[in-house]
Amino acid sequence: MNMPGPEPLVTYTIGGIESGPPCCEPVPHLRIANLSIAYGSATVLDNMSLDIYKGCITALIGPSGCGKTSFLTALNRLTDLIPGAKVGGSVQFEGIDVLDPNVDLLVLRRRIGMIFQKPNPFPLSIRRNLELPLREHGIRHRDVLEYKIETALREVGLWEEVRDRLDSPALALSGGQQQRLCIARALVLEPEVLLMDEPCSALDPISSGVVEELIQRLCGRLTVIIVTHNLAQARRIANYAAFLWMKESVGKLIEFGQCRNLFEAPKHELTSAYVSGATG
Protein backbone atom coordinates (compact mmCIF):
# COMPACT_ATOMS: atom_id res chain seq x y z
CA MET A 1 0.00 0.00 0.00
CA ASN A 2 1.34 3.39 -0.96
CA MET A 3 0.52 5.38 2.07
CA PRO A 4 2.52 7.08 4.75
CA GLY A 5 3.69 4.86 7.58
CA PRO A 6 1.12 4.06 10.19
CA GLU A 7 0.40 6.99 12.44
CA PRO A 8 0.13 6.41 16.15
CA LEU A 9 -3.27 4.96 16.92
CA VAL A 10 -5.92 7.51 17.68
CA THR A 11 -8.24 6.46 20.42
CA TYR A 12 -11.37 8.45 20.94
CA THR A 13 -12.77 8.16 24.40
CA ILE A 14 -16.14 9.27 25.55
CA GLY A 15 -16.09 12.78 26.87
CA GLY A 16 -14.60 15.98 25.67
CA ILE A 17 -11.99 15.48 23.02
CA GLU A 18 -10.19 18.60 21.98
CA SER A 19 -8.54 17.38 18.83
CA GLY A 20 -6.94 14.40 17.24
CA PRO A 21 -5.32 13.87 13.89
CA PRO A 22 -7.10 11.94 11.17
CA CYS A 23 -5.51 8.53 10.84
CA CYS A 24 -3.62 9.44 7.70
CA GLU A 25 -3.75 11.64 4.65
CA PRO A 26 -7.31 11.33 3.40
CA VAL A 27 -6.81 9.49 0.13
CA PRO A 28 -10.10 8.28 -1.31
CA HIS A 29 -10.13 4.51 -1.61
CA LEU A 30 -13.76 4.02 -2.49
CA ARG A 31 -15.61 6.81 -4.22
CA ILE A 32 -19.32 6.49 -3.92
CA ALA A 33 -21.49 8.75 -6.03
CA ASN A 34 -25.29 9.00 -6.11
CA LEU A 35 -25.69 5.49 -4.77
CA SER A 36 -29.29 4.32 -4.54
CA ILE A 37 -30.50 0.91 -3.46
CA ALA A 38 -34.00 -0.49 -3.87
CA TYR A 39 -35.56 -3.84 -3.11
CA GLY A 40 -38.38 -4.27 -5.57
CA SER A 41 -40.25 -0.99 -5.48
CA ALA A 42 -39.03 0.01 -2.00
CA THR A 43 -36.07 2.37 -2.02
CA VAL A 44 -33.94 1.85 1.08
CA LEU A 45 -31.09 4.22 0.33
CA ASP A 46 -31.26 7.28 -1.82
CA ASN A 47 -28.59 9.26 -3.56
CA MET A 48 -25.67 8.72 -1.23
CA SER A 49 -22.29 10.19 -2.13
CA LEU A 50 -19.14 10.03 -0.07
CA ASP A 51 -15.47 9.06 -0.21
CA ILE A 52 -14.13 6.33 1.98
CA TYR A 53 -10.54 7.08 2.88
CA LYS A 54 -7.75 4.62 2.54
CA GLY A 55 -6.41 3.04 5.70
CA CYS A 56 -9.04 4.72 7.84
CA ILE A 57 -11.91 3.41 9.89
CA THR A 58 -15.21 4.86 8.79
CA ALA A 59 -18.22 4.25 10.99
CA LEU A 60 -21.77 4.27 9.68
CA ILE A 61 -24.26 5.21 12.33
CA GLY A 62 -27.99 5.76 12.29
CA PRO A 63 -31.22 4.07 13.29
CA SER A 64 -32.20 0.58 12.14
CA GLY A 65 -33.59 0.37 8.64
CA CYS A 66 -31.84 3.43 7.28
CA GLY A 67 -29.86 1.40 4.75
CA LYS A 68 -26.49 0.98 6.45
CA THR A 69 -26.24 -2.75 5.84
CA SER A 70 -27.58 -2.38 2.31
CA PHE A 71 -24.88 0.19 1.70
CA LEU A 72 -22.19 -2.27 2.78
CA THR A 73 -23.57 -5.10 0.66
CA ALA A 74 -23.62 -2.85 -2.41
CA LEU A 75 -19.86 -2.31 -2.06
CA ASN A 76 -19.00 -6.01 -2.49
CA ARG A 77 -22.02 -6.69 -4.72
CA LEU A 78 -23.58 -9.07 -2.24
CA THR A 79 -26.77 -7.29 -3.32
CA ASP A 80 -26.58 -9.60 -6.35
CA LEU A 81 -27.72 -12.44 -4.11
CA ILE A 82 -30.87 -10.65 -3.02
CA PRO A 83 -33.71 -11.15 -5.50
CA GLY A 84 -35.14 -7.87 -6.69
CA ALA A 85 -32.30 -5.70 -5.40
CA LYS A 86 -31.47 -2.77 -7.68
CA VAL A 87 -28.38 -0.64 -7.19
CA GLY A 88 -27.91 2.66 -9.00
CA GLY A 89 -25.18 5.28 -9.02
CA SER A 90 -21.48 4.53 -9.08
CA VAL A 91 -18.86 3.02 -6.83
CA GLN A 92 -15.23 3.43 -7.88
CA PHE A 93 -12.60 1.28 -6.21
CA GLU A 94 -8.99 1.56 -7.41
CA GLY A 95 -10.07 2.11 -10.98
CA ILE A 96 -12.71 -0.59 -10.89
CA ASP A 97 -16.32 0.26 -11.50
CA VAL A 98 -17.77 -1.96 -8.79
CA LEU A 99 -21.31 -1.83 -10.13
CA ASP A 100 -20.27 -2.84 -13.65
CA PRO A 101 -22.14 -6.11 -14.37
CA ASN A 102 -18.99 -7.52 -15.96
CA VAL A 103 -16.75 -6.98 -12.98
CA ASP A 104 -15.05 -10.15 -11.72
CA LEU A 105 -16.96 -10.70 -8.49
CA LEU A 106 -14.60 -13.32 -7.11
CA VAL A 107 -11.66 -10.95 -7.41
CA LEU A 108 -13.67 -7.98 -6.14
CA ARG A 109 -14.82 -9.89 -3.08
CA ARG A 110 -11.33 -11.08 -2.39
CA ARG A 111 -10.19 -7.45 -2.28
CA ILE A 112 -13.22 -6.22 -0.36
CA GLY A 113 -13.88 -8.59 2.53
CA MET A 114 -16.90 -8.63 4.78
CA ILE A 115 -17.71 -9.50 8.39
CA PHE A 116 -21.31 -10.14 9.34
CA GLN A 117 -23.32 -9.35 12.40
CA LYS A 118 -23.74 -12.94 13.51
CA PRO A 119 -20.49 -14.87 13.70
CA ASN A 120 -20.98 -17.77 11.35
CA PRO A 121 -17.97 -19.92 10.69
CA PHE A 122 -18.62 -22.77 8.30
CA PRO A 123 -19.53 -26.02 10.03
CA LEU A 124 -16.01 -27.29 9.42
CA SER A 125 -12.82 -27.46 11.44
CA ILE A 126 -11.02 -24.26 12.39
CA ARG A 127 -8.31 -25.04 9.87
CA ARG A 128 -10.72 -25.83 7.05
CA ASN A 129 -12.52 -22.55 7.63
CA LEU A 130 -9.37 -20.67 6.73
CA GLU A 131 -8.12 -23.14 4.15
CA LEU A 132 -11.29 -23.14 2.08
CA PRO A 133 -11.16 -19.51 0.90
CA LEU A 134 -7.42 -19.78 0.29
CA ARG A 135 -7.77 -22.91 -1.84
CA GLU A 136 -10.66 -21.25 -3.63
CA HIS A 137 -8.28 -18.50 -4.69
CA GLY A 138 -5.70 -20.92 -5.95
CA ILE A 139 -3.37 -21.22 -2.96
CA ARG A 140 -2.75 -24.91 -2.52
CA HIS A 141 0.81 -25.32 -1.35
CA ARG A 142 0.82 -26.92 2.09
CA ASP A 143 3.51 -24.69 3.61
CA VAL A 144 1.99 -21.51 2.24
CA LEU A 145 -1.42 -22.50 3.55
CA GLU A 146 -0.04 -23.25 7.02
CA TYR A 147 1.89 -20.02 7.12
CA LYS A 148 -1.05 -17.90 6.04
CA ILE A 149 -3.42 -19.63 8.44
CA GLU A 150 -1.07 -19.10 11.37
CA THR A 151 -0.49 -15.46 10.42
CA ALA A 152 -4.20 -14.75 10.18
CA LEU A 153 -4.94 -16.46 13.48
CA ARG A 154 -2.13 -14.56 15.19
CA GLU A 155 -3.45 -11.35 13.76
CA VAL A 156 -6.81 -11.82 15.45
CA GLY A 157 -5.19 -13.08 18.65
CA LEU A 158 -6.65 -16.53 18.28
CA TRP A 159 -3.51 -18.54 17.58
CA GLU A 160 -2.54 -19.23 21.18
CA GLU A 161 -6.12 -20.21 21.99
CA VAL A 162 -6.61 -22.68 19.15
CA ARG A 163 -3.16 -23.83 18.01
CA ASP A 164 -3.66 -27.23 19.65
CA ARG A 165 -7.10 -27.81 18.23
CA LEU A 166 -6.99 -26.53 14.68
CA ASP A 167 -8.83 -29.63 13.54
CA SER A 168 -11.65 -29.39 16.01
CA PRO A 169 -14.99 -27.90 14.94
CA ALA A 170 -15.13 -24.14 14.59
CA LEU A 171 -18.67 -24.11 15.90
CA ALA A 172 -17.39 -25.32 19.28
CA LEU A 173 -15.63 -21.99 19.81
CA SER A 174 -17.24 -19.27 21.90
CA GLY A 175 -19.14 -16.49 20.15
CA GLY A 176 -16.29 -14.03 20.46
CA GLN A 177 -13.77 -16.57 19.20
CA GLN A 178 -16.06 -17.43 16.31
CA GLN A 179 -16.27 -13.79 15.30
CA ARG A 180 -12.49 -13.46 15.48
CA LEU A 181 -12.20 -16.60 13.37
CA CYS A 182 -14.51 -14.99 10.82
CA ILE A 183 -12.29 -11.91 10.81
CA ALA A 184 -9.25 -14.17 10.35
CA ARG A 185 -11.05 -15.92 7.51
CA ALA A 186 -11.55 -12.56 5.81
CA LEU A 187 -8.01 -11.37 6.59
CA VAL A 188 -6.39 -14.54 5.30
CA LEU A 189 -7.27 -13.39 1.77
CA GLU A 190 -5.40 -10.13 2.42
CA PRO A 191 -8.21 -7.80 1.45
CA GLU A 192 -7.71 -4.07 1.01
CA VAL A 193 -11.10 -3.11 2.36
CA LEU A 194 -13.02 -4.72 5.19
CA LEU A 195 -16.77 -4.18 5.51
CA MET A 196 -18.03 -4.88 9.01
CA ASP A 197 -21.73 -5.12 9.71
CA GLU A 198 -22.20 -4.66 13.46
CA PRO A 199 -19.43 -7.13 14.20
CA CYS A 200 -19.79 -6.80 17.97
CA SER A 201 -23.53 -6.67 18.41
CA ALA A 202 -23.91 -10.40 19.05
CA LEU A 203 -20.98 -10.54 21.48
CA ASP A 204 -20.63 -10.06 25.21
CA PRO A 205 -18.85 -6.87 26.35
CA ILE A 206 -15.47 -8.56 26.87
CA SER A 207 -15.40 -10.30 23.50
CA SER A 208 -16.71 -7.10 22.00
CA GLY A 209 -13.76 -5.23 23.50
CA VAL A 210 -11.32 -7.76 22.07
CA VAL A 211 -12.82 -7.42 18.58
CA GLU A 212 -12.79 -3.66 18.94
CA GLU A 213 -9.08 -3.62 19.76
CA LEU A 214 -8.50 -5.87 16.78
CA ILE A 215 -10.30 -3.43 14.48
CA GLN A 216 -8.17 -0.62 15.82
CA ARG A 217 -5.03 -2.60 15.05
CA LEU A 218 -6.20 -2.92 11.44
CA CYS A 219 -6.37 0.86 11.13
CA GLY A 220 -3.71 2.13 8.78
CA ARG A 221 -3.33 -1.19 6.99
CA LEU A 222 -6.84 -1.74 5.80
CA THR A 223 -9.71 0.47 4.92
CA VAL A 224 -12.46 -0.44 7.36
CA ILE A 225 -16.13 0.50 7.04
CA ILE A 226 -18.02 -0.45 10.13
CA VAL A 227 -21.75 -0.30 10.77
CA THR A 228 -22.47 0.05 14.45
CA HIS A 229 -25.34 0.92 16.73
CA ASN A 230 -22.94 1.46 19.57
CA LEU A 231 -22.20 5.17 19.39
CA ALA A 232 -19.53 4.98 22.06
CA GLN A 233 -17.80 2.32 20.02
CA ALA A 234 -18.00 4.38 16.84
CA ARG A 235 -16.53 7.26 18.73
CA ARG A 236 -13.74 5.18 20.20
CA ILE A 237 -12.54 3.52 17.05
CA ALA A 238 -13.57 5.48 13.99
CA ASN A 239 -11.60 8.17 12.19
CA TYR A 240 -14.53 9.18 10.06
CA ALA A 241 -18.21 8.81 10.60
CA ALA A 242 -21.27 8.95 8.41
CA PHE A 243 -24.70 9.54 9.85
CA LEU A 244 -27.70 8.14 8.01
CA TRP A 245 -31.30 8.87 8.74
CA MET A 246 -34.63 7.84 7.35
CA LYS A 247 -36.77 10.38 5.58
CA GLU A 248 -40.16 9.02 4.56
CA SER A 249 -38.79 5.49 5.05
CA VAL A 250 -35.93 6.12 2.63
CA GLY A 251 -32.40 6.15 4.00
CA LYS A 252 -30.30 9.24 3.35
CA LEU A 253 -26.82 10.36 4.23
CA ILE A 254 -27.22 13.32 6.53
CA GLU A 255 -23.68 14.11 7.52
CA PHE A 256 -20.20 12.80 6.92
CA GLY A 257 -16.97 13.98 8.42
CA GLN A 258 -14.23 13.33 10.89
CA CYS A 259 -15.62 11.26 13.69
CA ARG A 260 -14.96 13.74 16.47
CA ASN A 261 -16.48 16.59 14.50
CA LEU A 262 -19.58 14.58 13.89
CA PHE A 263 -19.91 13.83 17.57
CA GLU A 264 -18.81 17.13 19.01
CA ALA A 265 -19.70 19.71 16.45
CA PRO A 266 -22.40 18.17 14.29
CA LYS A 267 -23.48 20.43 11.47
CA HIS A 268 -26.94 19.02 11.12
CA GLU A 269 -29.56 19.18 13.83
CA LEU A 270 -30.61 15.55 13.19
CA THR A 271 -27.04 14.42 13.81
CA SER A 272 -26.87 16.50 16.91
CA ALA A 273 -30.10 15.03 18.24
CA TYR A 274 -29.03 11.48 17.40
CA VAL A 275 -25.54 11.55 18.88
CA SER A 276 -26.79 13.24 22.02
CA GLY A 277 -29.42 10.53 22.41
CA ALA A 278 -32.41 12.80 21.89
CA THR A 279 -33.76 10.77 18.95
CA GLY A 280 -33.15 7.46 17.28
Add this chain to the structure above:
Amino acid sequence: MHTLSDRAFTLSIWGAAALGAAAFLWLLGDLAWHGMAHLSWSFLVSEPLNAGRSGGIAPILVSTLLILAVALAAAIPLGLGAAIWLAEYTRRSGALGRSIRLSLDVLAGIPSIVFGLFGNAFFCVFLGLGFSILSGGLTLACMILPIFIRTSEAGLSAVSDDWRHNAAALGMTRASVLWHVLLPAAAPAVICGLMLGIGRATAETAALIFTSGYVDRMPESLSDSGRALAVHIYDLSMNVTGGDSAAYASALVLIVLIVFINTGALALSDRWLTRRITAT
Protein backbone atom coordinates in the same frame (compact mmCIF):
# COMPACT_ATOMS: atom_id res chain seq x y z
CA MET B 1 -58.87 -30.67 36.93
CA HIS B 2 -55.84 -29.30 35.22
CA THR B 3 -53.63 -32.14 36.38
CA LEU B 4 -56.24 -34.71 35.38
CA SER B 5 -56.44 -33.51 31.77
CA ASP B 6 -52.69 -33.15 31.73
CA ARG B 7 -52.30 -36.73 32.88
CA ALA B 8 -54.82 -37.98 30.32
CA PHE B 9 -52.91 -36.17 27.62
CA THR B 10 -49.58 -37.63 28.71
CA LEU B 11 -51.15 -41.07 28.84
CA SER B 12 -52.62 -40.83 25.35
CA ILE B 13 -49.31 -39.61 23.92
CA TRP B 14 -47.55 -42.58 25.49
CA GLY B 15 -50.32 -44.84 24.27
CA ALA B 16 -49.99 -43.62 20.71
CA ALA B 17 -46.23 -44.14 20.74
CA ALA B 18 -46.57 -47.57 22.32
CA LEU B 19 -49.19 -48.59 19.77
CA GLY B 20 -46.85 -47.68 16.93
CA ALA B 21 -43.99 -49.64 18.44
CA ALA B 22 -46.28 -52.55 19.29
CA ALA B 23 -47.53 -52.85 15.71
CA PHE B 24 -43.97 -53.16 14.44
CA LEU B 25 -42.92 -55.56 17.20
CA TRP B 26 -45.99 -57.74 16.61
CA LEU B 27 -45.22 -57.87 12.90
CA LEU B 28 -41.57 -58.64 13.50
CA GLY B 29 -42.44 -61.21 16.17
CA ASP B 30 -44.93 -62.93 13.89
CA LEU B 31 -42.40 -63.06 11.07
CA ALA B 32 -39.68 -64.35 13.37
CA TRP B 33 -42.02 -66.94 14.93
CA HIS B 34 -43.08 -68.38 11.58
CA GLY B 35 -39.98 -67.70 9.58
CA MET B 36 -37.16 -68.65 11.93
CA ALA B 37 -37.74 -72.38 11.48
CA HIS B 38 -37.25 -72.09 7.76
CA LEU B 39 -34.34 -69.68 7.97
CA SER B 40 -30.82 -71.05 7.82
CA TRP B 41 -27.54 -70.31 6.17
CA SER B 42 -28.31 -72.67 3.31
CA PHE B 43 -31.63 -70.83 2.77
CA LEU B 44 -29.59 -67.70 2.01
CA VAL B 45 -27.06 -69.32 -0.31
CA SER B 46 -28.98 -71.90 -2.31
CA GLU B 47 -31.27 -71.76 -5.31
CA PRO B 48 -35.03 -72.04 -4.88
CA LEU B 49 -36.54 -75.45 -5.60
CA ASN B 50 -40.06 -76.55 -6.32
CA ALA B 51 -41.28 -72.96 -7.05
CA GLY B 52 -39.67 -71.74 -3.84
CA ARG B 53 -41.36 -74.19 -1.45
CA SER B 54 -37.94 -75.54 -0.61
CA GLY B 55 -34.39 -74.52 -1.37
CA GLY B 56 -33.25 -70.97 -0.79
CA ILE B 57 -33.31 -67.45 -2.07
CA ALA B 58 -29.73 -66.79 -3.22
CA PRO B 59 -30.59 -65.61 -6.78
CA ILE B 60 -33.46 -63.55 -5.46
CA LEU B 61 -31.19 -61.78 -2.96
CA VAL B 62 -28.68 -61.09 -5.71
CA SER B 63 -31.39 -59.76 -8.05
CA THR B 64 -32.82 -57.57 -5.30
CA LEU B 65 -29.44 -56.02 -4.53
CA LEU B 66 -28.69 -55.51 -8.22
CA ILE B 67 -32.05 -53.83 -8.84
CA LEU B 68 -31.45 -51.63 -5.83
CA ALA B 69 -27.95 -50.75 -7.03
CA VAL B 70 -29.24 -49.78 -10.49
CA ALA B 71 -32.02 -47.71 -8.93
CA LEU B 72 -29.63 -45.85 -6.63
CA ALA B 73 -27.00 -45.34 -9.31
CA ALA B 74 -29.63 -43.64 -11.45
CA ALA B 75 -31.56 -41.84 -8.73
CA ILE B 76 -28.75 -40.34 -6.61
CA PRO B 77 -27.01 -38.18 -9.23
CA LEU B 78 -30.23 -37.22 -10.98
CA GLY B 79 -32.04 -36.53 -7.73
CA LEU B 80 -29.23 -34.51 -6.18
CA GLY B 81 -28.88 -32.49 -9.36
CA ALA B 82 -32.57 -31.73 -9.45
CA ALA B 83 -32.65 -30.88 -5.74
CA ILE B 84 -29.69 -28.53 -6.11
CA TRP B 85 -31.31 -26.82 -9.06
CA LEU B 86 -34.59 -26.40 -7.22
CA ALA B 87 -33.01 -25.15 -4.01
CA GLU B 88 -30.13 -23.07 -5.32
CA TYR B 89 -30.60 -22.13 -8.93
CA THR B 90 -34.20 -21.16 -9.21
CA ARG B 91 -36.21 -18.59 -7.32
CA ARG B 92 -38.23 -20.19 -4.58
CA SER B 93 -41.40 -18.58 -5.78
CA GLY B 94 -40.67 -18.84 -9.52
CA ALA B 95 -43.28 -20.36 -11.81
CA LEU B 96 -41.01 -23.06 -13.24
CA GLY B 97 -39.80 -24.20 -9.82
CA ARG B 98 -43.34 -24.24 -8.49
CA SER B 99 -44.67 -26.35 -11.33
CA ILE B 100 -41.77 -28.80 -11.01
CA ARG B 101 -42.37 -29.12 -7.27
CA LEU B 102 -46.06 -29.69 -7.86
CA SER B 103 -45.44 -32.39 -10.44
CA LEU B 104 -42.95 -34.10 -8.11
CA ASP B 105 -45.49 -34.10 -5.30
CA VAL B 106 -48.10 -35.60 -7.60
CA LEU B 107 -45.60 -38.20 -8.82
CA ALA B 108 -44.79 -39.16 -5.23
CA GLY B 109 -48.42 -40.06 -4.68
CA ILE B 110 -48.91 -42.17 -7.80
CA PRO B 111 -49.61 -45.87 -7.11
CA SER B 112 -46.65 -48.11 -7.82
CA ILE B 113 -48.61 -50.24 -10.28
CA VAL B 114 -48.80 -47.20 -12.55
CA PHE B 115 -45.02 -46.86 -12.35
CA GLY B 116 -44.81 -50.56 -13.18
CA LEU B 117 -46.91 -50.19 -16.30
CA PHE B 118 -45.04 -47.05 -17.32
CA GLY B 119 -41.72 -48.83 -16.76
CA ASN B 120 -42.89 -51.73 -18.85
CA ALA B 121 -44.05 -49.49 -21.69
CA PHE B 122 -41.03 -47.20 -21.60
CA PHE B 123 -37.98 -49.19 -20.47
CA CYS B 124 -38.98 -52.74 -21.49
CA VAL B 125 -40.75 -52.01 -24.75
CA PHE B 126 -39.86 -48.56 -26.02
CA LEU B 127 -36.18 -48.64 -25.05
CA GLY B 128 -36.05 -52.36 -25.75
CA LEU B 129 -34.53 -53.35 -22.42
CA GLY B 130 -37.04 -56.16 -22.00
CA PHE B 131 -37.82 -57.77 -18.66
CA SER B 132 -34.53 -57.07 -16.98
CA ILE B 133 -32.85 -55.94 -13.81
CA LEU B 134 -31.98 -52.73 -15.65
CA SER B 135 -35.64 -52.01 -16.46
CA GLY B 136 -36.67 -52.79 -12.91
CA GLY B 137 -33.95 -50.66 -11.38
CA LEU B 138 -34.71 -47.70 -13.61
CA THR B 139 -38.43 -47.98 -12.88
CA LEU B 140 -37.64 -47.97 -9.17
CA ALA B 141 -35.41 -44.93 -9.73
CA CYS B 142 -38.44 -43.13 -11.18
CA MET B 143 -40.36 -44.02 -8.03
CA ILE B 144 -37.61 -42.99 -5.62
CA LEU B 145 -36.83 -39.71 -7.39
CA PRO B 146 -39.80 -37.54 -6.37
CA ILE B 147 -39.44 -38.18 -2.66
CA PHE B 148 -35.64 -38.08 -2.76
CA ILE B 149 -35.60 -34.77 -4.63
CA ARG B 150 -38.14 -33.15 -2.34
CA THR B 151 -36.42 -34.22 0.90
CA SER B 152 -32.98 -33.20 -0.37
CA GLU B 153 -34.33 -29.90 -1.60
CA ALA B 154 -35.94 -29.25 1.76
CA GLY B 155 -32.63 -30.05 3.45
CA LEU B 156 -30.70 -27.65 1.22
CA SER B 157 -33.28 -24.89 1.59
CA ALA B 158 -33.11 -25.24 5.36
CA VAL B 159 -29.37 -24.50 5.39
CA SER B 160 -28.92 -20.98 6.70
CA ASP B 161 -28.47 -18.27 4.07
CA ASP B 162 -25.75 -16.81 6.29
CA TRP B 163 -23.30 -19.40 5.00
CA ARG B 164 -24.21 -18.65 1.38
CA HIS B 165 -23.64 -14.94 1.96
CA ASN B 166 -20.46 -15.54 3.90
CA ALA B 167 -19.05 -17.78 1.25
CA ALA B 168 -19.99 -15.35 -1.49
CA ALA B 169 -18.35 -12.54 0.47
CA LEU B 170 -15.17 -14.63 0.52
CA GLY B 171 -15.25 -14.84 -3.25
CA MET B 172 -16.11 -18.53 -3.34
CA THR B 173 -17.87 -19.94 -6.37
CA ARG B 174 -21.36 -21.37 -6.07
CA ALA B 175 -20.15 -24.84 -6.91
CA SER B 176 -17.58 -24.94 -4.16
CA VAL B 177 -19.95 -23.47 -1.58
CA LEU B 178 -22.35 -26.25 -2.50
CA TRP B 179 -19.76 -28.96 -2.31
CA HIS B 180 -17.87 -27.85 0.78
CA VAL B 181 -20.55 -26.23 2.89
CA LEU B 182 -24.15 -26.64 1.79
CA LEU B 183 -24.24 -30.32 0.84
CA PRO B 184 -22.47 -31.50 4.01
CA ALA B 185 -24.84 -29.37 6.05
CA ALA B 186 -27.82 -30.83 4.21
CA ALA B 187 -26.45 -34.39 4.35
CA PRO B 188 -28.82 -35.61 7.09
CA ALA B 189 -31.83 -34.68 4.97
CA VAL B 190 -30.29 -36.18 1.84
CA ILE B 191 -29.55 -39.44 3.68
CA CYS B 192 -33.07 -39.44 5.10
CA GLY B 193 -34.57 -39.05 1.63
CA LEU B 194 -32.32 -41.79 0.37
CA MET B 195 -33.40 -44.16 3.11
CA LEU B 196 -37.05 -43.47 2.48
CA GLY B 197 -36.34 -44.24 -1.15
CA ILE B 198 -34.45 -47.44 -0.39
CA GLY B 199 -37.21 -48.58 1.90
CA ARG B 200 -39.78 -47.95 -0.78
CA ALA B 201 -37.67 -49.63 -3.45
CA THR B 202 -36.85 -52.82 -1.56
CA ALA B 203 -40.48 -53.23 -0.54
CA GLU B 204 -41.74 -52.76 -4.07
CA THR B 205 -43.68 -55.49 -5.84
CA ALA B 206 -46.12 -53.98 -8.29
CA ALA B 207 -43.56 -51.85 -10.11
CA LEU B 208 -41.20 -54.80 -10.52
CA ILE B 209 -43.48 -57.59 -11.69
CA PHE B 210 -43.88 -55.87 -15.06
CA THR B 211 -40.31 -54.67 -15.41
CA SER B 212 -37.73 -56.93 -13.83
CA GLY B 213 -40.00 -59.95 -14.04
CA TYR B 214 -40.11 -63.00 -11.81
CA VAL B 215 -37.54 -65.41 -13.17
CA ASP B 216 -35.93 -66.96 -10.10
CA ARG B 217 -32.66 -68.05 -11.72
CA MET B 218 -29.36 -66.44 -10.78
CA PRO B 219 -29.01 -63.35 -13.05
CA GLU B 220 -25.92 -63.34 -15.26
CA SER B 221 -26.06 -59.70 -16.27
CA LEU B 222 -28.14 -56.57 -15.79
CA SER B 223 -30.12 -57.42 -18.90
CA ASP B 224 -31.34 -60.69 -17.35
CA SER B 225 -34.70 -60.86 -15.73
CA GLY B 226 -34.48 -61.16 -11.94
CA ARG B 227 -36.99 -61.71 -9.18
CA ALA B 228 -36.94 -59.26 -6.30
CA LEU B 229 -37.52 -60.39 -2.71
CA ALA B 230 -40.86 -58.64 -2.44
CA VAL B 231 -42.03 -60.28 -5.66
CA HIS B 232 -40.86 -63.63 -4.31
CA ILE B 233 -42.83 -63.14 -1.10
CA TYR B 234 -45.90 -62.15 -3.07
CA ASP B 235 -45.59 -65.17 -5.32
CA LEU B 236 -45.04 -67.61 -2.45
CA SER B 237 -47.94 -66.37 -0.40
CA MET B 238 -50.42 -65.88 -3.22
CA ASN B 239 -49.63 -68.35 -5.97
CA VAL B 240 -47.73 -71.24 -4.37
CA THR B 241 -49.67 -73.49 -2.05
CA GLY B 242 -47.47 -74.66 0.78
CA GLY B 243 -45.08 -71.75 0.30
CA ASP B 244 -46.05 -69.95 3.46
CA SER B 245 -43.07 -70.78 5.65
CA ALA B 246 -40.66 -69.87 2.85
CA ALA B 247 -42.59 -66.61 2.42
CA TYR B 248 -42.25 -65.86 6.12
CA ALA B 249 -38.53 -66.56 6.05
CA SER B 250 -38.07 -64.37 2.96
CA ALA B 251 -40.01 -61.55 4.58
CA LEU B 252 -37.81 -61.80 7.65
CA VAL B 253 -34.74 -61.57 5.42
CA LEU B 254 -36.22 -58.53 3.67
CA ILE B 255 -36.89 -56.72 6.95
CA VAL B 256 -33.43 -57.51 8.29
CA LEU B 257 -31.95 -56.31 5.00
CA ILE B 258 -33.79 -52.98 5.24
CA VAL B 259 -32.70 -52.52 8.85
CA PHE B 260 -29.13 -53.31 7.81
CA ILE B 261 -29.14 -50.85 4.93
CA ASN B 262 -30.65 -48.11 7.08
CA THR B 263 -28.22 -48.50 9.96
CA GLY B 264 -25.38 -48.80 7.46
CA ALA B 265 -26.41 -45.57 5.73
CA LEU B 266 -26.77 -43.82 9.08
CA ALA B 267 -23.38 -44.98 10.30
CA LEU B 268 -21.80 -44.00 7.00
CA SER B 269 -23.33 -40.53 7.06
CA ASP B 270 -22.30 -40.13 10.69
CA ARG B 271 -18.70 -40.89 9.83
CA TRP B 272 -18.87 -38.67 6.80
CA LEU B 273 -20.34 -35.86 8.83
CA THR B 274 -17.84 -36.03 11.66
CA ARG B 275 -15.09 -35.99 9.09
CA ARG B 276 -16.46 -33.21 6.93
CA ILE B 277 -18.58 -30.89 8.98
CA THR B 278 -18.24 -31.87 12.62
CA ALA B 279 -21.27 -30.31 14.25
CA THR B 280 -21.15 -28.96 17.76
